[in-house]
Amino acid sequence: MLEQIQVQSKFWRERQRVIREQMIPYQWNVINDLQSVNIASTNTGGDGDAQDTDKSYVVENFLIAAGKKQGKRGGMVFQDSDAYKWLEAVAYSLECYPDPKLQAQADSLVQIIADAQESDGYLNTYFQVNEPDRKYQSLYMSHELYCAGHFIEAAVAYYQVTKNQLVLDVAKRLADNIDAHFGPEDGKIHGGDGHEEIELALLRLYELTGEQKYLDLSKYFLLTRGQNPDFFEEQKRRDVALGRKSLIQGLDIMYSEFTPAYFQNDLPLDQQPDAKGHAVRVVYLSSALALGAALSGDAKLQQAAKNYWQSIVERRMYLTGAIGSTCHGEAFTADYDLPNDSMYGETCASVGLTFFAHNMLRSDHQGVYGDVMEQALYNTVLAGMSLDGKSYFYVNPLEARPQYSKQNPGLKHVLTRRAGWFACACCPPNLARMVMSVGHYAYHCDQNTIYADLYMESEAQFAFAERKLQIQQNTAYPWDGKITFTVRADQQGPEVKLALRLPEWCERYDLKLNGKEQQVTANAGYLYLDSGLADGDCIELDLHMSAQIVEANPLIAADYGKQAVVRGPMVYCVEACDNGENLQCLHLGSGDELQGHFDEQLLDGVYVLESKGCRRVFDFEQGRLYRAVNKSVAEQFRPQTLVLIPYYAWCNRAEGEMRVWLNPNPL
């Protein structure tokens, strides 16, 4: 098993550096209200997350719940989760970069949270302070188990790194409280949370503690989903009958977007062939299904996870690994309905898709999961943060035009400048915990095989029974496909093999073991080395990485007749600051004419591409919108060399248009 990994990759260490130096301290200031922030609405289709304050209230809410401070509990109903996601990101940060001062801050936060927990284990500042009589009664909107799940995930991570016993005790008491209230037994609540998250968290707690009850409770939540499609509706009707107010300002309790399908509660899991409703909820649910299947071997969970996987990855995902085609309910829509400009593509959803892919690998060793993992991670997840770590995207379009976002209300959710913070601040800390733990995604193992999933310069320690192995990976990935694995291994112990993911983008590769060419063909996306690993082994994998022109399935009407450029895991885009405005008029050159080089100075160092393409000449007379195609004057183009940068790095210079899907060579 993977015991420990040190990420040495220059690429990832730089992303981690800005999170460690900028984002984590900044978020600490935000949650402690040491710094006022300019809060952007996320425009989820309602006005639900609009706030008239620049205060986060996060830590203050816990102090109020603990009786240590007077005041009004503030922020969104799920505001507690901001603290938990910060704590989880800090755990992974401390794992890579020990920092006593930061750890002391985190310990103090753990104490504040512990103080707020009630004696029966219940923990949620909104309901403790504002509506104690409403606990667990408004699960369609309360996010109680969602917040609990984020705390438990944070606690597991923080305990694993720091051995802080208090955080684990609070988490177990909280899980026990939930166990006491939910389940199939009479007198318990027969349902789950409107926003899935507790399912995954309980599985992590089970993995850490080995306590069966947590696995059972997670499976209960998973298998209960959709059994009673009216579950949330009943709670809504009761709340309306009791005259209770909505828990999210501006969103009516009976808000029309909150259908059973929005909550993945319209059908039992084994009858849900499509990813429907809120995209983050779907991938959090799916991640739990996949991990639950891996931990319990339950075939029903496995099948449900695969159904979701196919629906998302085969019919409802953008080239950048973004998901969620509409801002209305931040949701999936229909197969192949993938508009590039009005889409949602929430950062959190792609973080969740990364979890989902990673968890699928736990029980099903297919390279496609790793392909999607790097697709989501290197493109949408990283695009969620500016290079300096100071501003964030919630929505990640494949096509943006500042003037339209300003003047077309249907596009106002598509920011063309990253924001400093959000009223619903889920994405920035989610991104932080993902990037700080990226090493966890480099390998996965089964009984006797180490699978290399995400290539990155790193040193990893493995243990198989009593046998220890170490793999030093040297590579400039994601900018270059040459990877060298140097093995140090105990002589004694079980045989351990190595399997190397052959990315879907890779058309040619060379593989050498100790200097000797290996003839290995991929099996389900992995190159399996024949012999077991031995001390001193040197494996050289050369994934030939060149820029490629890709096209979309013709069923995707939005991309029909268009082409995009990728290189390795990176999707490329054009920006107006390199190419001028009206990017819709640009045409790529032929694939042969794509040239590239690594530019150390540009955007903190990126591999930049150039295409000898052209631009449509504006030969329309002034004031003319439409005209007959004049056959005597063929469409005219003037040569233009297109400059393409990796998508994740867009919007770090001047505000302007951006576009991923381009016109093909017209000639």
Place this chain on the structure above:
Amino acid sequence: MLEQIQVQSKFWRERQRVIREQMIPYQWNVINDLQSVNIASTNTGGDGDAQDTDKSYVVENFLIAAGKKQGKRGGMVFQDSDAYKWLEAVAYSLECYPDPKLQAQADSLVQIIADAQESDGYLNTYFQVNEPDRKYQSLYMSHELYCAGHFIEAAVAYYQVTKNQLVLDVAKRLADNIDAHFGPEDGKIHGGDGHEEIELALLRLYELTGEQKYLDLSKYFLLTRGQNPDFFEEQKRRDVALGRKSLIQGLDIMYSEFTPAYFQNDLPLDQQPDAKGHAVRVVYLSSALALGAALSGDAKLQQAAKNYWQSIVERRMYLTGAIGSTCHGEAFTADYDLPNDSMYGETCASVGLTFFAHNMLRSDHQGVYGDVMEQALYNTVLAGMSLDGKSYFYVNPLEARPQYSKQNPGLKHVLTRRAGWFACACCPPNLARMVMSVGHYAYHCDQNTIYADLYMESEAQFAFAERKLQIQQNTAYPWDGKITFTVRADQQGPEVKLALRLPEWCERYDLKLNGKEQQVTANAGYLYLDSGLADGDCIELDLHMSAQIVEANPLIAADYGKQAVVRGPMVYCVEACDNGENLQCLHLGSGDELQGHFDEQLLDGVYVLESKGCRRVFDFEQGRLYRAVNKSVAEQFRPQTLVLIPYYAWCNRAEGEMRVWLNPNPL
């Protein structure tokens, strides 16, 4: 001047027949609640027009206001206007098709309305019955002057046709009441209605009565617009302070879409270079500006009208003459932002654009106004109604896909089946009054010239001073471009010339006067005959009409690289029932390969086109969304003959995809 016209065109008489036989009796039943209807929401971005009833309340509301019936006043705040638009359509119907029974119905409605009018002339059932203390105090949402305007327009039309004195008296008393409450004088209200309409209506009343005060009041409303951008905001704030409820259910008084720009009230008219906000409001305002300029010679009105014209026609209009790029506020967005699938393109907005164009012609004799008039009329306006007159579109997209409309909430306003009625029932009666009065748009005149604007088989009577002229137009337009004008004219009297609009789509034409070829070149879109009209003159105009392939200005990103097919004034589209699903995969043949014929059986008789094009072969492997472009296998197409029908006739067969903009020939 045009005194009278009898429309003989088979095309238009069939449209008028369904309105006369289906729509007018149906609407009579609806407004009298003799028939329950299945009411569709129009999804204007709020839930404002959702109703939980199938009752219209329209006539009942007047009876309640008159004290002749007990009960609760029902329907939208602007429900009265449904009766007025019905009355106006009936006026034009009676003008073409005398019908004593229908006239008796209309007379009875006039009496009911007259009974409801208060002694001071005020007339609005909502405020009379529900909130008498709130009259003229919530103009941002009250639609009081909007309803008044529709009544006055109806009254003018009905009086002109039937000489019913009561209707004119009610209209004048109503206008006088408004005059007493609005204007620059101290103690009057210094502003207008949130929804323009009264401005145009007062001008029509002035034209009929010659009473200067109505012209002055209209000009007051026009020139006041935008002088105080805070006008509506002040009324909102006062209503909130007084605890008054919103006048439109589900739309908060402070609803964020209702900005000053939404009401065209953000800037004085001479500083409004762009058409902004609610599209119907913009064109109703513009129509009044154009007519006001024609009637008063006011240069400021003329300039404001031209600014709006250029903004709309040169930068913000669809090929079909549809306007309004977003459902959020049913509004204009940004220059060249013309999405084909998520657009609004309200039927009423194109009706209003037709008014606007027609009124521009009154003072500025340029063919472009006629071009846009027929573009809007033959495409979007007519598409608003099914061929049988029983169902209607509010929204008129250039691209529709039933599955996406069902599953993507951002597209739910795009119906793919016409609805039987709407909660906000503005479009059906608006369309009815437009089509029944279409003869009025055939010609316009100035001092000594008759301008032929819309070609249609008809017999028209003109009078210039004491001289009478008659023009018999024989043509199969819009299906054929040959038009013969036969003149009967008094010998005595002023010289009268004829000018014939040369449509922008027409590349070649022949013109003969009494059998002799005329060499006339167009001047600002009109062919002016040299000599004055004489009795017995026969003018033969042959506008060579053939199918053409058109392209959009490359600044319109949504249409970039696409082509559309037009023939004469008709825009064509493809439907799935003729061409199979996934219309995005169709490619047109070359322009030379467009063939067509008139099919008497199809869609009540249409000129159908065929293009020897092709369809992209689905060569993607199962479950694959994206792939590298494989240079060894070029994109593959199989031949397919595309069947194109006129856009206005879409959605009269099976429900399915529809598309106007197609891919060009790939070969």
